[in-house]
Amino acid sequence: MIKYNLKCKNKHEFESWFSDSKEFEKLLKKKLIECLFCKTKLVKKSIMSPRISHRKKINFPNKEINKMKNDLAKLRKFVEKNFKYVGENFPREVRKIYYDKKRNKNIYGITTPKETQELKEEGIDVVSIPWVNNREN
Numbered sequence: 683m684i685k686y687n688l689k690c691k692n693k694h695e696f697e698s699w700f701s702d703s704k705e706f707e708k709l710l711k712k713k714l715i716e717c718l719f720c721k722t723k724l725v726k727k728s729i730m731s732p733r734i735s736h737r738k739k740i741n742f743p744n745k746e747i748n749k750m751k752n753d754l755a756k757l758r759k760f761v762e763k764n765f766k767y768v769g770e771n772f773p774r775e776v777r778k779i780y781y782d783k784k785r786n787k788n789i790y791g792i793t794t795p796k797e798t799q800e801l802k803e804e805g806i807d808v809v810s811i812p813w814v815n816n817r818e819n
Contacts, residue, residue: 683699683700683701683702684699684700684701684702684703684706685697685698685699685700686698686699686700686706686727686728687727687728688715688717688725688726688727688728689725689726689727689728690716690717690719690720690722690724690725691722691724691725692717692719692720692722694717694718694719694720695728696717696718696719698715706727710725751814754811754812754813754814755814757811758811758813758814761790761811764788765788765789765790766787766788766789766790767789767790767791768789768790768791769791769792770791770792771791772789772790772791772792772793772797773793773797773800773801775789775791776789776801776806776808777801777804777806780804780805780806793808798810
């Protein structure tokens, strides 16, 4: 399967999947591809970034990656030592702290992207931290 970004003569952009590039060309010649928005059949491929898969692991600059992992591991250690884990109750607990100004404690836990967005919309500052596995350094 291949996914193409497509653009019609009216500059509408949309995506579509095809079994392969030959299938795309065949359908295009037969005018069986149309714009989702305006139904024109004058469609062409748009600029897209290819998806490349490797069987081998990609070698990133190990020094930089290891430094980031170490920094994140240190941050995790600090959070676990100085903050209370509240798990999936994080949205409820952080609201209690935010709206009851008397309480002031450090917590961490789990939220969904939707819950995180709702908290931010309420004016509650929350930060997502990439959680690296604990390992001996």
